[in-house]
Amino acid sequence: MDSFDNLSASDKAEATELQRMIAIEQQKAQFQAQVHTFTDVCWDKCVDSPGSKLDYRTETCLVSCVERFIDTTLTITNRFTQMVQKGAH
Amino acid sequence: MDGFSSDFSAGGSGGKVDTGTIMEQVKVQIAVANAQELLQRMTDKCFKKCIGKPGSTLDNSEQKCIAMCMDRYMDAWNTVSRTYNSRLQRERARM
Numbered sequence: 486m487d488s489f490d491n492l493s494a495s496d497k498a499e500a501t502e503l504q505r506m507i508a509i510e511q512q513k514a515q516f517q518a519q520v521h522t523f524t525d526v527c528w529d530k531c532v533d534s535p536g537s538k539l540d541y542r543t544e545t546c547l548v549s550c551v552e553r554f555i556d557t558t559l560t561i562t563n564r565f566t567q568m569v570q571k572g573a574h
Numbered sequence: 575m576d577g578f579s580s581d582f583s584a585g586g587s588g589g590k591v592d593t594g595t596i597m598e599q600v601k602v603q604i605a606v607a608n609a610q611e612l613l614q615r616m617t618d619k620c621f622k623k624c625i626g627k628p629g630s631t632l633d634n635s636e637q638k639c640i641a642m643c644m645d646r647y648m649d650a651w652n653t654v655s656r657t658y659n660s661r662l663q664r665e666r667a668r669m
Contacts, residue, residue, distance in 0.1 A: 499593055503597070507597075507600055510597075510600050510601060513604070514604045514607075514608070516658070516659075517604075517608050517611075518611070519658060520654050520658055521611050521615060521651075523654045524647070524651045525615050525619075527654060528619055529619075532623075532646065532650065535643040535645075535646035535647075536642065536646070537642065538646075538649070539649045539650065539653070543650075544653055547654060547657070548653065548657045551657040551658055555658075
């Protein structure tokens with residue numbers, strides 16, 4: 486980023502602050518993207534026919550679904566890491 | 575990228591581009607993309623749930639089903655969002 490070096494000190498500070506703020510928005514966007522993925526998967530698992538509201542059973546299912554999906558992701562990541570470390574192909 | 579330094583060199587208030595405007599645009603773009611994603615997935619799910627054999631129009635029951643489905647999908651989205659957020663906070667507390 487050699488154009489960054491040509492900036493004055495105050496402009497550098499502004500550019501850095503901007504980068505920081507954009508990084509925060511990106512993190513928020515990543516969170517939203519994950520919620521879309523979870524909702525997609527868990528809707529199929531938990532909702533049969535849409536009624537006038539989500540009943541207790543469906544709500545509980547959605548909550549469990551998200552938690553178990555995350556647990557599954559962690560399990561797979563950990564086990565795969567072990568497999569790679571052991572030299573499995 | 576030599577337009578970059580000339581845009582900033584005029585300083586905060588007199589510059590061609592200011593931080594506030596950029597952040598507004600960034601937030602709007604992200605919000606628009608988020609809404610598009612929501613609508614696309616919602617349409618997919620609600621079409622599957624509500625439309626059996628596609629007829630020549632959407633009849634009344636199909637319209638009602640779509641409306642309910644949309645509301646339930648957004649309820650589900652909110653539940654998932656809360657659950658995920660709680661989980662993240664729990665994981666952070668453990669670190």
